[in-house]
Amino acid sequence: MNIQQSMTVRGKDRYKSGVMEYKRMGYWEPNYEPKDTDVIALFRVTPQDGVDPTEACAAVAGESSTATWTVVWTDRLTAAEKYRAKCYRVDPVPNSPGSYFAYIAYDLDLFEPGSISNLTASIIGNVFGFKPLKALRLEDMRLPVAYVKTFQGPATGIVVERERLDKFGRPLLGATVKPKLGLSGRNYGRVVYEALKGGLDFTKDDENINSQPFMHWRERFLYCMEAVNRAQAATGEIKGTYLNVTAATMEDMYERAEFAHELGSNIVMIDLVIGYTAIQSMAKWARKNDMILHLHRAGHSTYTRQRSHGVSFRLIAKWMRLAGVDHIHAGTVVGKLEGDPNTTRGYYDICREDFNPMQLEHGVFFDQNWASLNKLMPVASGGIHAGQMHQLLDLLGEDVVLQFGGGTIGHPRGIQAGATANRVALEAMILARNEGRDYVHEGPEILAKAAQTCTPLREALDVWKDVTFNYESTDAPDFVPTPSMAV
Amino acid sequence: MRVTQGCFSFLPDLTDEQIAAQVQYCLDKGWAVNIEFTDDPHPRNTYWDMWGLPMFDLRDAAGIMKELADCRRVYGDRYIRISGFDSGHGWESVRISFIVNRPREEPGFRLDRSEAAGRNLRYATHSYAADRPEGERYADQ
Amino acid sequence: MTQAQEQISETPLQTIDLRHEFADLGIGDVLDQLDSELIGLKPVKTRIREIASLLLVERIRQKMALATTFPTLHMSFTGNPGTGKTTVALRMAGILHKLGFVRRGHVISVTRDDLVGQYIGHTAPKTKEILKKAMGGVLFIDEAYYLYRPENERDYGQEAIEILLQIMEAQREDLVVILAGYGDRMEKFFQSNPGFRSRIAHHIDFPDYSDGELLWIAELMLQQQNYRFSPEAREAFTRYIGIRKEQPLFSNARSIRNALDRIRLRQANRIVAKLDRTLTADDVMSIEAGDVLASRVFAKGAGEGR
Numbered sequence: 039m040n041i042q043q044s045m046t047v048r049g050k051d052r053y054k055s056g057v058m059e060y061k062r063m064g065y066w067e068p069n070y071e072p073k074d075t076d077v078i079a080l081f082r083v084t085p086q087d088g089v090d091p092t093e094a095c096a097a098v099a100g101e102s103s104t105a106t107w108t109v110v111w112t113d114r115l116t117a118a119e120k121y122r123a124k125c126y127r128v129d130p131v132p133n134s135p136g137s138y139f140a141y142i143a144y145d146l147d148l149f150e151p152g153s154i155s156n157l158t159a160s161i162i163g164n165v166f167g168f169k170p171l172k173a174l175r176l177e178d179m180r181l182p183v184a185y186v187k188t189f190q191g192p193a194t195g196i197v198v199e200r201e202r203l204d205k206f207g208r209p210l211l212g213a214t215v216k217p218k219l220g221l222s223g224r225n226y227g228r229v230v231y232e233a234l235k236g237g238l239d240f241t242k243d244d245e246n247i248n249s250q251p252f253m254h255w256r257e258r259f260l261y262c263m264e265a266v267n268r269a270q271a272a273t274g275e276i277k278g279t280y281l282n283v284t285a286a287t288m289e290d291m292y293e294r295a296e297f298a299h300e301l302g303s304n305i306v307m308i309d310l311v312i313g314y315t316a317i318q319s320m321a322k323w324a325r326k327n328d329m330i331l332h333l334h335r336a337g338h339s340t341y342t343r344q345r346s347h348g349v350s351f352r353l354i355a356k357w358m359r360l361a362g363v364d365h366i367h368a369g370t371v372v373g374k375l376e377g378d379p380n381t382t383r384g385y386y387d388i389c390r391e392d393f394n395p396m397q398l399e400h401g402v403f404f405d406q407n408w409a410s411l412n413k414l415m416p417v418a419s420g421g422i423h424a425g426q427m428h429q430l431l432d433l434l435g436e437d438v439v440l441q442f443g444g445g446t447i448g449h450p451r452g453i454q455a456g457a458t459a460n461r462v463a464l465e466a467m468i469l470a471r472n473e474g475r476d477y478v479h480e481g482p483e484i485l486a487k488a489a490q491t492c493t494p495l496r497e498a499l500d501v502w503k504d505v506t507f508n509y510e511s512t513d514a515p516d517f518v519p520t521p522s523m524a525v
Numbered sequence: 526m527r528v529t530q531g532c533f534s535f536l537p538d539l540t541d542e543q544i545a546a547q548v549q550y551c552l553d554k555g556w557a558v559n560i561e562f563t564d565d566p567h568p569r570n571t572y573w574d575m576w577g578l579p580m581f582d583l584r585d586a587a588g589i590m591k592e593l594a595d596c597r598r599v600y601g602d603r604y605i606r607i608s609g610f611d612s613g614h615g616w617e618s619v620r621i622s623f624i625v626n627r628p629r630e631e632p633g634f635r636l637d638r639s640e641a642a643g644r645n646l647r648y649a650t651h652s653y654a655a656d657r658p659e660g661e662r663y664a665d666q
Numbered sequence: 667m668t669q670a671q672e673q674i675s676e677t678p679l680q681t682i683d684l685r686h687e688f689a690d691l692g693i694g695d696v697l698d699q700l701d702s703e704l705i706g707l708k709p710v711k712t713r714i715r716e717i718a719s720l721l722l723v724e725r726i727r728q729k730m731a732l733a734t735t736f737p738t739l740h741m742s743f744t745g746n747p748g749t750g751k752t753t754v755a756l757r758m759a760g761i762l763h764k765l766g767f768v769r770r771g772h773v774i775s776v777t778r779d780d781l782v783g784q785y786i787g788h789t790a791p792k793t794k795e796i797l798k799k800a801m802g803g804v805l806f807i808d809e810a811y812y813l814y815r816p817e818n819e820r821d822y823g824q825e826a827i828e829i830l831l832q833i834m835e836a837q838r839e840d841l842v843v844i845l846a847g848y849g850d851r852m853e854k855f856f857q858s859n860p861g862f863r864s865r866i867a868h869h870i871d872f873p874d875y876s877d878g879e880l881l882w883i884a885e886l887m888l889q890q891q892n893y894r895f896s897p898e899a900r901e902a903f904t905r906y907i908g909i910r911k912e913q914p915l916f917s918n919a920r921s922i923r924n925a926l927d928r929i930r931l932r933q934a935n936r937i938v939a940k941l942d943r944t945l946t947a948d949d950v951m952s953i954e955a956g957d958v959l960a961s962r963v964f965a966k967g968a969g970e971g972r
Contacts, residue, residue: 197618204568206608207532207621237535260644267648271636274528276568302648392615410615461535469533469543472550472621491537577791584770585802587840591833592798 042068057108060096064119065105070126072143078180079144079161080403083128084137084173084346092128094170095140099123101165103144120145132516137346139177151188154314154357162349173347179356180404187409189360193324193331195412196390196437199364202304202330203276205239208468209436211460212240212280214419214443218247223257227265229453233446234269234277236457242419242441243282245309245336255285255294263301280307280332280365288316292323299327307332307365310354314361321362332417333363345513352381352401355388359414368416371433372426378514379433389414390437398517417441423502424463424495428481431467440464450501455494462492526633528566531606531623541590544607544625548586551609556620557581558589559608562600564662567634567652576600579610593625602628602663628654628663678731687726691764693718700757704750705886706879713870714754714761721765738867739767739842740834742810742856744849745872748918751846752806754870758844759804768842770802778812781826789822793829801840810845811855831861875918880907884922888953893930898955910963925961933957 046052046064060066072078079102085094097105103123104113127141150156166174200206215221215229230241241262249255262279269277283294283306291312298306306329308320317333324331341348351368358366368385369377384400390413394406418434419441430440442460449456466488471477477484489496533539539547551558558580561573576596580589589607596605605626608619632653639647654662688694697715704711727733739762743751756773763771776796783789797805807813813830815821834843845852845862849871856863875883881904888894895903906925910916933953937945 197616201618204530204571204622206619207623237529256644260646263648264646267636267650270568271634271650272526274526274566274568274634275530301645413615458535465533465535469536469539469547473543473546474550488536492535580798583798583801584772585840587769587801587837588798591801591837 044069053109053111053114055109055111059093060100060105061090061093063096063100063105063109064122065099065103065125066092066096067124067126070124070143072126072180073145075146075182075184076143076180077146077149077157077161077182077185078404079142080177080179081140081142082131082137082173082175082177082346083140083171086170086172089170091130091138092125095125095128095138095142097168097170098140098165098174099125099142101168102142102161102163103148121148123148134516137173146182146184149185151185152190152318154318154361158314158357166347175345175347176349176353178350178352178401178403180406181356181360183407183409186360186407186411189411190318190321190325190362191359191411192364192414193321193329193362193412194364196415197413199330199415202328203239203278205276207436208464209431209434210239210415210439211237211457211464212242212417212419212439212441213238213446213457214242214244214441215247216244216443216447218244219250220252223253223261226253226258227261229447230262230279231265231269232453233457234266234279235272236446236454237273237461238277238442238446238457239275240278240280240305240439242280242332242443243307245282245284245334247282248284255283256297259294259297259301259303263303266303276304278303278305278330280305282307282309282334283320284309284312288319291316291320295320295323295327295329299329303329305330305332307334308363309334309336311337314357317358317363318361324364325362330364331362332365333358333367335367343513350401350513352385352388355385355414356406359389359408359411363414364412365415365417365439367419370418370420370422370430372422372429380515381513382433384515386416386434386438389416390435399515401515413437415439419443424459424498425482425485425502427460427463427467427485428477431464431471432478436468445498445502448501449494450497451494456498458492459494459498462488462495463498526631528604528624528627528631528633530566530568532621533623538627539623539625544593545586545590547621547623548589548607548609551621552583552586552589554609554611554620556609556611558583559610560589560592560596560605561608562596562603562605562626564603564628564659565652565655566604566631567650567655569650570652573604573606576605597626601626604628630663679729682726682729684726688722691722693722693761693764696757696760696764700754704753705882706875707750707754707872710750710754710870710872713868714758717758717868718761718765721762721767725765725767736839737767738838738865740838740866741842741844741868741870742852742866743844743846743870743872744852746848746874746916746918748920748922749872749874750919751872752808754872755804755806755844755846759842762804762842768803769840772800772803773806774800774803775806775808777808778823778826781807781830782813782821782823784822786822789825790829793826797829797833797841801837804842804844806844806846809847809851811847811851814855814858816858827859827862831865834865877904877907877911880911880918880922883919884926887923887926891930893933893951893953895953896955899953899958902955902958906958906961906963913963925963928961929953929957932960 044067045062047062081098083095083098085091104118104121123142123144125140125142129139131137131139148160162176213233215226233241259281262281266277266279281298281303283291285291285294295306308317310333321331338351338354342351355366355368366389368389369382371377371379371382380399381401384402387394392408392410394402396402396405415437417439422430422442423445446456446460447453449459463485466484467477470484485499489499529535548558560576562576563570563573576592604624606622606624608622611620635651635653637649637651641647700711724733724737745751759771759773762768780796781793783792813823813827815823884903910921
């Protein structure tokens with residue numbers, strides 16, 4: 039950037055009363071080298087017209103750490119230089135005039151150990167409403183190992199989840215019960231039974247299925263567990279259903295989770311809207327009760343979707359891995375919901391790898407070491423069907439839950455047939471992949487061949503063969519041009 | 526009924542050639558391959574009996590196919606599965622598992638329910654095969 | 667299924683471009699490698715070329731649907747120690763792999779101890795373990811006759827032999843066994859175990875190296891390590907070869923390697939004995955006659971001559 043030396047005012051003058059530019063207060067330190075223990079944040083800063091970019095970025099550092107709008111003498115009662123966040127690098131965003139990437143380092147002492155709420159209150163607190171900025175987006179964060187180690191991480195993790203379910207070597211299959219609203223407990227359980235018996239591993243409550251007049255939560259839990267156990271006996275396979283325990287208060291959530299536990303469920307679910315503290319509480323509860331914890335990212339698009347303002351979903355993924363959920367919806371690329379292929383790749387890596395190398399083309403701006411924290415299972419859901427199996431396997435890999443809601447329940451010959459179609463398509467694709475076939479290109483043939491011995495699959499392929507969601511992504515990485523992918 | 530545990534239970538039973546291809550996939554990944562058998566396929570029966578030790582450091586599937594043939598000769602009336610084990614850091618667990626042999630008749634499971642307080646039910650999954658003593662469970666076949 | 671077998675299932679071919687086929691498979695490279703890395707061994711190299719040709723034609727016949735059974739490929743390599751049997755086995759595995767007669771082309775090299783156990787029930791698992799590792803490649807059994815100990819009726823070697831014979835027959839497509847050892851002892855072994863003889867398709871005899879070839883080998887080994895004989899040392903080493911060959915436990919190239927190791931030791935000793943001087947590269951590269959002549963071989967030889 040333009041200014042490459044510190045403008046920080048030092049000594050007595052720094053603390054003279056009055057208003058001083060942020061970049062002169064010590065929030066712009068171009069020579070600062072981040073320590074291994076620093077938290078580093080990358081913001082996309084769009085200053086108001088006429089505001090100096092460096093000053094804007096320094097202001098972000100200031101407002102997300104120690105600063106207020108004027109100089110305060112009480113700074114002198116503290117080791118203020120340590121606590122100041124330091125913006126050490128400002129780059130213009132490629133192909134996006136007027137926006138800048140600001141790299142800001144925060145000392146580890148600024149954060150409470152093991153608290154996402156504290157971390158986010160600092161980094162995305164007041165600063166997002168700061169007037170001199172038109173827009174501000176948190177793009178990525180480097181979480182030092184020293185901080186990662188203060189978090190529990192996923193209550194179960196991918197490996198133990200697979201061991202508990204006795205399911206290896208293929209993506210897990212799920213479906214969200216539809217219609218979302220209106221089914222009674224008894225009718226709801228029917229859908230669960232049919233889908234599980236037909237071949238799915240999981241069924242799922244939708245995000246807004248809690249306890250409503252048409253179905254109170256205990257009804258749902260009781261009928262769902264009857265369905266799970268029946269399906270388990272019918273197939274000899276372990277099954278599960280994500281019982282949504284989201285409720286108005288923490289006490290209500292614990293009550294629902296305890297009941298699910300008492301009934302022998304192996305998994306419960308929560309919504310992102312319950313908040314970070316509640317999520318961490320539930321993660322601790324899940325670890326203590328041998329429960330897999332599914333997170334539905336309800337509401338995230340209100341702040342993750344637009345490229346100019348808000349928080350990138352990759353941060354939500356990072357925070358949720360720290361917070362300790364086991365499943366997180368992370369996009370499908372080919373489905374009906376937002377998802378650029380490269381950005382989505384980045385999310386999946388954040389969930390599943392022990393080390394993420396910096397990869398700008400996937401939107402990953404920092405090396406991130408997860409220090410053996412459990413792996414988080416990504417979930418792909420929304421507008422996917424059996425005919426895309428080769429693409430899903432190629433884009434999303436093996437450690438993922440594929441949720442076919444409409445793609446199961448909408449099958450012309452019923453839910454069991456829909457579930458069977460999905461399972462057969464998946465197994466045929468895994469078999470072919472392991473045999474070394476070029477399954478991405480031969481996918482349609484592989485499916486057609488499998489459909490010869492599976493009528494439900496043939497019907498599914500016929501019904502959904504033309505369904506695609508081909509729209510431009512709103513959140514693609516800045517470093518390579520990438521069209522939205524949907525075939 | 527058909528027990529649908531494992532990776533390929535929804536497909537027609539694999540031929541030996543297909544099994545060998547999957548085993549080769551495991552070997553090429555550097556995984557140890559294990560052959561296990563049981564006469565009780567209860568979904569929570571984690572520890573099937575091992576047919577020898579897991580096989581480490583093999584290059585070619587033929588050796589494992591020979592072991593499978595031997596295992597089938599002795600326990601052809603039971604469930605046999607093959608699994609690939611990855612000792613890499615962060616996994617140290619099974620990476621794939623699939624059934625390669627089944628009894629001719631699969632009697633399946635009974636779901637036992639007992640009523641508890643309120644409307645609660647306690648469930649138990651019961652293998653019909655386990656009604657008979659160990660070793661005689663598929664003896665009629 | 668091996669590549670060679672796969673071809674059968676396709677429509678039989680009518681014509682095949684031989685040069686193209688030969689070049690495609692890259693057997694020429696392996697044969698050239700064999701020529702360059704092993705000195706002498708003319709008859710062995712000729713046999714290998716013959717076998718390679720035979721297998722190439724066999725492969726073509728399979729493609730034309732003229733051959734339908736899988737050929738027996740087990741071999742025996744006979745000859746004294748240090749005559750290149752192991753190296754040739756490695757190249758042979760490469761050739762077999764390129765022609766599609768083994769799937770992976772690795773070599774597992776074993777002796778009796780790897781196959782035969784110490785107590786009841788120990789042998790079969792050991793042998794099977796080795797066989798499993800060798801599947802898809804070549805099992806090279808050195809000094810194979812030690813498997814058979816007629817003087818001990820209850821020797822567990824017999825058990826290993828039986829398993830080997832069975833696999834050599836039943837899983838010909840999965841592995842190739844090469845039995846190796848001294849010519850005369852292998853001959854006796856085959857007499858007592860006719861099952862082996864009938865399963866061996868190719869016998870290759872490895873002759874001892876001539877004196878000239880041994881000197882050539884020695885100079886090549888030195889050159890690889892940046893040493894060289896002075897003219898006097900070369901003359902001394904020629905005499906060394908002549909005497910050493912007549913002594914017991916002579917093992918061709920291996921004995922040469924060992925002798926050179928000791929000669930390098932003596933050279934170093936000689937250099938370090940005189941500390942007060944400046945050394946040139948030439949000094950540390952050169953092997954002098956004294957380094958060779960200090961060998962016990964000469965003392966013994968002279969004693970015998972007297």
